[in-house]
Amino acid sequence: MKGRNETAMGAFRLEIPRTYDASPERVFRAWTDPASMKAWLAEGGDVVADPRPGGLFYLGMVHSGEIRPHYGRYLRVESPRLLEFTGVSEHTHGKESVVTLEFMPRGGQTDLRLTHEGLPDERMAVAHTGGWTYFLDALAPRLAGEG
Template sequence: MISPAPHNNTTLVLRRTFTASRQRVFRAWITPRALEHWLRPRGMGVTVSQLEARVGGSFRFDLEDGSSIVGTYLQIVPPEKLVFTWSGRVTQGRETVVTLDFLDQGAVTEVVLTHEGLGTEAMRALVGAGWPSLFDALAEVLSSPHLDL
């Protein structure tokens, strides 16, 4: 279940629990094959054309509609935390910052996503509507025994 947390009008905070180890959930965010299975709008394909999972490294995800999501890794603490910039169509090209905290809860992992710098309440609402479906797709990927993470 996703729980939104109150914050200011340019920051979105979501919490979601996944039935998977913290290591597996963390790796799903930095493994191209996994990302191509879940980090996409429903019904749209995505290609990970670049992914350098290191501080200062960048990523580029190309969507079937011709748009891209780009960013740079600012902090990587396996398997506890990822911080990266995020820019794409949904942020209207604005560079935002996503922080992911991976909390070990035994048999499950809680992910706390904080998406900052969204500019307006409308952008915050748009981004807030997208992450839950991505988290649903991530849950499906994490439950698949066929994806080596």
């Protein structure tokens, strides 16, 4: 399986922590179950996901009435503690970036740390920080609704 393509990645990275009132298994599943991903991450757009090392994914994210395609491949899938995947979209200028999600249990909650590396420039790092903040916030009520 091919790993990261460091030579093609940009120099910018971001890190965002969150805590969810759900088990690591539930939070991990939200990131790997296509029906869940469609509801909160793609906002109703198309999702194809094969969450295993080397597996591919496609998100047709709906934004301002347009489909924004995001493609990638899973690098590491270690349920329920770690998920790492590449991401390519117009917002990475067509270059591969890497998202790492770490799921850490804390009582009945989960501490999540999202790291996104390889972004092409500062403007896209700022834009991705805003985008990830939006989606990480949108995940909380979805997890609360699963009971």
